[in-house]
Amino acid sequence: MPGVISDPAELLRQRGIQVTAQRLAVLRAVSVHPHVTADAVADAVRTEIGAISLQSVYDALSVLVGEGILRRIQPAGSPARFEDRVGDNHHHVICRVCGQMVDIDCAIGSAPCLVAADERGYEIDEAEVVYWGRCPDCLAESRSSTPESTARRSQDSARRRRSMRPKQA
16 A cells, blocks of 8 residues: 555665665655656656656666565656555545545456456456546636636646655755
8 A cells, every 4th residue: 555665675675776875865756656657756866866867766666666675657748657556456636636646446356357358369367447537626617718717727746746755955
């Protein structure tokens, strides 16, 4: 489940991953900010430990995803996002207006939650589903479309997109 990992260094050691300040900071950033982009991870890590290249962030993310500690999500037309909720085959819903992404549990049953209708000899162990729509705030705003509310909605959407990035200290 998402949330702050109690001992990220021990988690890395258990997986045989070398413990570095960069990897720990990346892991903490994703843990605190689920569905975060690599750029936002880099911003959070820089706030925590100082200078780090974007390539180093991508390298750390790659190692953590490769070891199953983090999950990479790549919605169509959107940058990859990262989360620490792994192993439960949950899905996501994304607001088309503001870009907010939230977890939703599988519709039915255990992983992979969906059964392929056309068997082709694959052993399927995961189904990735992304639902698209409008979040409650954006939906409510669209129902009250006046010139003022349209301007406010644009400002609020920009604010929400910025809020998906970690706060600068």
